[in-house]
Amino acid sequence: MTPKQRRLARRLRRLRLKSGLGLEDAAAHLGCKQPKITELEACQLGAKPDEVRALCELYGAGRATVESMVILARTAKSPGWYQVYDESANPENIDFVELETDAVSVSNFEIDLIPGLLQTEDYCRSVIRAANPGITGEVLDQRVELRVKRQDRVLRGELDVWAVVTEDAPLRPVGGREAHVAQLTRLPGLVSLPNVQFQVIPVRTGEHIAMGVPFDCFRFDDGYGTVAIDHLSGTLFLEEESDVERYRPAFRHLCGAALNPQDSLALLRKYTEEGHGSWEQRI
The missing domain is CATH 1.10.260.40 (lambda repressor-like DNA-binding domains)
Structure with missing residues (x-):
């Protein structure tokens, strides 16, 4: 099924x-x-x-x-656009993309990563390779292509995205200096889209409700939702209403702990303008 x-x-x-x-x-x-x-x-x-x-x-x-x-x-039985990636993606990847494709909005909390829907191709490639050290070049290319294509609905304004990340996410030089610079340079344009909200939780905030637990909350057009939690061996999907309703207020708590979108955007621009040397000293 x-x-x-x-x-x-x-x-x-x-x-x-x-x-x-x-x-x-x-x-x-x-x-x-x-x-x-x-x-x-x-x-x-x-x-x-x-x-x-x-x-x-x-x-x-x-x-x-x-x-x-x-x-x-x-x-329900119709193959989605993502089915062509069945051979290269994990089953959980396909389930995740199907949920995302059907959703009208997604609330995403990440700890040390820029969310997948906002990643550049080089940044994405480094993330996938790090999580799958033995991956072949062909499979890597296909998984990168799948993740990049997922961004189309965001760019067309068909999917609302609310992303909250800790301050470590924009600071971590994933893929090296060049990929890091390119990712930070692209982010301000993406988070300025009318259907994208982006907030950063500063380190000085201290503890918060979802420490160590990154997750995605999908909402569908009938109000129902699903929560996806990534772990090293796959993705856990929570679909019971009681579970979903536990994560929704948790995400609101994270939004309250984070800088507002305007200050978060200003922080991103500050990182971008500081220059390579400052990043290395900070990291």
Whole structure:
């Protein structure tokens, strides 16, 4: 099953539980037996668009939610643009990109990295190589290409990005001096886009709620969300509403601990203007 199908199954179950209706009610409405509803909600059976519409209307979902769910059902099995990278990317990479492609906004906290959606190609290449020391040149090129293409929706204004990083992220010379300079030089233009917010948590701030825990919060057009947490062996996806709702206020806390976007942009420009020698002394 694809991530879209899993997301659809979870949403159907949530809507039913919220409506107070039982499995028997849903089965009677569809004219099927109860096990089918159980299989739909457990993502053991793919839901057809007309079935999704009928169930959503039974559960009292709003028009926007109904149409969003029907579209999700129609496209659940359709290959995305990122499927051409199946051979070179990890399964978690594809799941991550699919979530990002379907999202309307992403809130990203990074500790010592510039977020992937804001990385230059050389910076990105160094990050991926560092995380995969034995990677071949061909696979590396494909993964870099995938990450760079992900930025297209940001540049077109189709994806809202709110990124919070610690001060170590812009200071760490990933890829060496030249790549570092190029990354810092490009950042001000990207974070000035109307759909991008960027904040820096200064070192002097001290402790904060997400120390040691970088994460992404995706929000979809129906209000549901997913949290992605990277670790050395892959990516953990949290999709239960209770988990997602724990990370949303955590991200707001990080925004409150960080410099405001204007001061964060000024700090980036200060780093860029200081020159290579100052960076080396600072680092």
